[in-house]
Amino acid sequence: MQLTDFTTLTFDVYGTLIDWESGMVAGLQPLLERTGRNLNRDQILEAHARHESSQQRYTPHLQYRLLLAVVYKRLAEEWGVTATHDECLAYGDFVKQWPAFADTAQALVYLKQHYQLVVLSNVDNESFAYSQRKLGVEFDAVYTAEDIGSYKPAQRNFDYMLEKLGERGIDKSQILHTAESMFHDHQPANRNGLANCWIYRRHDKQGFGATMNPGDMPSVDFRFNSMAELAEAHRQRV
Structure with missing residues (x-):
């Protein structure tokens, strides 16, 4: 299997292209x-992951920036402090300010010359519009949790993406x-028989940060520690 075997890259955005942990x-x-x-960074992120994942299961219809407002409220309660409704909403709105990783835009510009680029993200459309300005390219398709009505890792999100890409003549192979x-x-990529590429942003850290522990580790077909490494590996193949 080679990087040049594919026509389409489907991307997670937050954690892969956007540095959501620093933003959080x-x-x-x-x-x-x-x-x-005296909470350390990973304790903060792990608590956030727990509340975010739970809230996504219970309110899959809720726009991401509003879901983050609930997460902020749950964190305040867990940590024994108060938070006003306006503060909660401000935190949800802060996703618009989350920074891109330094290598993201340049890598995407290169990859756009060789692939269709598609987003499958647990985000709302308004928030993503702000993030996209930091990413340097126009994507060929953008599928958000708001569009689909559920959050990854739900099977519904991958069904939606594969259906819509299939309508455009793009087979999952x-x-x-x-x-x-x-x-x-x-995990859902494995479940759906999709080839997958791990951008291991946390390669120099312990644990899973702002994402839940998956339990049994999924298999991956490619692994790079950054988008820059992915782009360079492709460059060496063409």
Whole structure:
């Protein structure tokens, strides 16, 4: 199997292209300053992952920025501090300010010359519009949780993506699903028989950060520690 075997890259965005962990920690600072606790970065992210995943199961219809507002409220309760409704909403809106990884835009510009680029993301459309401005390319298709009415790793999200791409003549054998999260993306990629590429942004860290522990680790067909490494590996094949 070679990178040049595929016509289409389907991307997770947050954690893969956008540095959501840094964005989360920055957005949570007002709350963290009131906790009086000495929480380290991974403790913060793991608590966030737990509440986010739970909320996505219970309210799959909720737009992501509004779901993040609920996560902020749950974190405040867990950490024993108060948060106003406006503060919760402000945290949800902060997703628009989450930064792209430094290598993302340049890598996408290169990859756009060789593949169709498709987004499958647990985000709402308004928030993604702000993120896309940081990513440097126009995607060939964008499928969001808001479009689908559920959140990855739900099978519904992958069914939707495969149906819509199939309508455009793109068979799943042509797709390389490219993502950081084992829980949200690589487990369902395995389940759906999709070739997959792990962008292991947390290669120098322990644990799973802002994503849930997947349990049994999925298999991956390619692994790179950054988007820049993916682009360079392709460049060496053409």
